[in-house]
Amino acid sequence: MTTQAEPRPVQPGTDTSGVPFRITDPGRVPSQRYVSPEFSRLEKEKLWPHVWQMACRLEEIPRPGDFTEYKIGDQSILVVRESEDSVKAYFNACRHRATALGVGSGTFHGGQIVCPYHGWRWNLDGSNSYVYAQRGFKPGCLDADFLKLRECQVGTLFGMVFINMDPAAPPLHEAMAGIAEALAPIGFERMRVRWWRHVVLPANWKIAQEAFMEAYHVMQAHPSLAMGMSDEDFDVDSFAGEFECFPGGHAHSLPLSEMKVPVQGMSAAEYFVQYNNALYFGTDAYATEREMFIQQGLLERDIEPEQFPAAFFQALYDYAAGAGIALPPPAQNTSGYGHIFPNITVLPAYGNSIIYRVRPNGDNPESCIFEVWAVQIPAEGDEPGQPELEGPIPVDDWPQILKEDFYNILAQQQGLRTQGSDELVLSESYEAMIVNNHRTIDEYLAR
Ligand code: FES
Ligand SMILES: [Fe+2]
Structure with a gap:
């Protein structure tokens, strides 16, 4: 990485000419x-759902089953400690009728995420463990894949948990190239x-x-x-x-x-x-x-x-x-x-x-x-x-x-x-x- 005393140019191959209020002169x-609702709408649509962002610090969820909710725009994401060395992130919505599964922070006891509405349950790895009175649903409509909680990408760096809602986004270590090394000695x-x-x-x-x-x-x-x-x-x-x-x-x-x-x-x-x-x-x-x-x-x-x-x-x-x-x-x-x-x-x-x-x-x-x-x-x-x-x-x-x-x-x-x-x-x-x-x-x- 070369050292630059001034801002780098826009990435080659990126055409920002269609961006309203774009930067044309680095000065x-x-x-x-900072004030336009249109610009803020664009950020909501094109920045936040695609960028790695810090959802919490690791100490917020020290034990398996601990969770915390991260909100950005109208999205709510549950960051869950799955085990000592694994953290998961799920969109905070029940697979039945979309009820939020956790609010604020707390612990999913017994390793079960339980929907407060009709009691469906999930393991900490996001797989479904229980559907109440399943016989009343059409055969085949509740396959295991459908029932899985929808996941976000997740990674940890600097004692922080980062999430990315975009499954196509490059992994955290690629997205943090340069800054991860620069801040490592701290x-x-x-x-x-x-x-x-x-x-x-x-x-x-x-x-x-x-x-x-x-x-x-x-x-x-x-x-x-x-x-x-x-x-x-x-x-x-x-x-x-x-x-x-x-x-x-x-x-x-x-x-x-x-x-x-x-x-x-x-x-x-x-x-x-x-x-x-x-x-x-x-x-x-x-x-x-x-x-x-x-x-x-x-x-x-x-x-x-x-x-x-x-x-x-x-x-x-x-x-x-x-x-x-x-x-x-x-x-x-x-x-x-x-x-x-x-x-x-x-x-x-x-x-x-x-x-x-x-x-x-x-x-x-x-x-x-x-x-x-x-x-x-x-x-x-x-x-x-x-x-x-x-x-x-x-x-x-x-x-x-x-x-x-x-x-x-x-x-x-x-x-x-x-x-x-x-x-x-x-x-x-x-x-x-x-x-x-x-x-x-x-x-x-x-x-
Ligand atoms: S909405 Fe979650 S179990 Fe019905
Ligand atoms: Fe200051």
């Missing part, structure tokens, strides 16, 4: 893509959920996630992280990074060539400590009590300011080794950010990560369901239990940094609707991930 995104599969919260935002699903797909906004939007960073301080090498964009629409930021303090007049120690504090108090996810505890210990010692970040990492790795915490190797490619097409963005650091998933909320192009997971690699034997979704949490009740992002999302959606906005102008350096995502959406809509 410009038509505003209608150790997502070893992370467990600390908390999982959601908010319903009056904004298009794409605009909401784009707030987390670039760091260019930090200077203005997040004063606690910017710490007075100037225009000159914000350069590609020291802060914004470069991206590697993959044909599947995925992308990730490339490791920085060198760690620099991007604020003039601050020592490495001052910057590092303030940045960690801002992340801890402002996100409750990206830095956690574990890192704050280690940092506090070091602050009580006499450490050369320029040596502080290195001393911190040394102390963190020493602590992790003692506590049986399998941290990723201390390499620069284990932080940064990544995007898994079409709607997952991850921001890992220190064996923690924030994970965002954004979905359209029904048919309204200007409403989305925004979920946030805070995950972390736990100490041995200290795995948290099954995660539970909290919320919807009002925008004002989120930690400061997320609140700042959410307010910008709301303001942006409002502006998009006005006659003052016909297209957005994007930097191919800072906002390449966003353009790559739009390009790939067009490729789906062109099919």
